[in-house]
Amino acid sequence: MNLSRACPAFSVIFMIVYLASMFLHPNLTIFTFAPRSGDWHMGVPDLGRGGPGMFWFSWLTTAFLAGLGGGLVALFVPQDVGKKVWTGWVWVVPVLLTAFLLYIERTWFGIK
Amino acid sequence: MMTFLFVMHGLFAIALLGAVTHQAVAVWWPYKASEPNFLGRFRAVKAASYTNAIIILFLLTFALGAVVYPSYRIGARVFMENLRMSAAVGSFEVKEHLVSFALGLLPAYWYFWRQPLDPDHQWTRKIIVLLMTLFIWAGFMVGHVLNNIRGV
Numbered sequence: 001m002n003l004s005r006a007c008p009a010f011s012v013i014f015m016i017v018y019l020a021s022m023f024l025h026p027n028l029t030i031f032t033f034a035p036r037s038g039d040w041h042m043g044v045p046d047l048g049r050g051g052p053g054m055f056w057f058s059w060l061t062t063a064f065l066a067g068l069g070g071g072l073v074a075l076f077v078p079q080d081v082g083k084k085v086w087t088g089w090v091w092v093v094p095v096l097l098t099a100f101l102l103y104i105e106r107t108w109f110g111i112k
Numbered sequence: 113m114m115t116f117l118f119v120m121h122g123l124f125a126i127a128l129l130g131a132v133t134h135q136a137v138a139v140w141w142p143y144k145a146s147e148p149n150f151l152g153r154f155r156a157v158k159a160a161s162y163t164n165a166i167i168i169l170f171l172l173t174f175a176l177g178a179v180v181y182p183s184y185r186i187g188a189r190v191f192m193e194n195l196r197m198s199a200a201v202g203s204f205e206v207k208e209h210l211v212s213f214a215l216g217l218l219p220a221y222w223y224f225w226r227q228p229l230d231p232d233h234q235w236t237r238k239i240i241v242l243l244m245t246l247f248i249w250a251g252f253m254v255g256h257v258l259n260n261i262r263g264v
Contacts, residue, residue: 007223014216035182054185056208090220091239094213101209108202
């Protein structure tokens with residue numbers, strides 16, 4: 001098993017898909033957790049007085065499944081192709097995603 | 113029970129902070145024999161030996177955080193929203209995403225920090241541990257301040 005490709009691929013895909021799930025909510029949200037009742041619901045239902053709903057668990061699940069898939073695919077990438085991929089992507093991607101995250105969350109802090 | 117889990121979450125987070133800070137400082141600010149003081153001794157650790165402890169502590173802290181999160185959502189967060197403490201609520205939003213990034217980064221962190229260390233990946237290793245340290249410190253500081261505003 002070639003972990004040199006699978007582990008970084010998992011990490012990069014997990015982070016991208018996590019942020020995409022959050023940013024594109026509700027399009028990639030698979031399920032909702034209702035903390036008041038402790039119930040799990042498929043999709044993003046209107047919980048009414050039973051709300052609020054929590055989507056974080058769904059975003060993590062989506063990201064984990066995507067990362068797992070990406071990691072498995074990376075195992076089958078030919079070794080010579082895999083070696084050409086720069087390992088620095090594994091830190092460049094979270095740096096860029098963090099910058100984007102701070103940008104999209106800026107409104108909480110009164111920044112327009 | 114939730115209070116106990118929340119306290120455990122905090123205690124594991126403190127242990128995690130210590131471990132990841134030791135590792136980051138050891139690689140970014142290496143110990144020199146001419147500095148036999150407290151700061152020097154703080155940095156004079158074998159950085160790679162912290163890797164598995166950091167992974168286990170992170171997973172424990174994260175799991176406990178996920179368990180107490182619903183209590184925050186219907187308790188502390190609603191309290192802060194009613195007081196229009198937008199920055200406080202937003203800080204937690206940023207925290208949850210940063211620790212999720214750190215969770216995703218764990219497999220790569222484990223791979224690049226497993227022993228024997230590959231000298232070709234020295235910079236990747238240094239930057240990944242720096243990112244982990246920043247994410248973990250941000251999560252801890254936000255959690256600590258929000259708990260001072262309103263505990264779970």
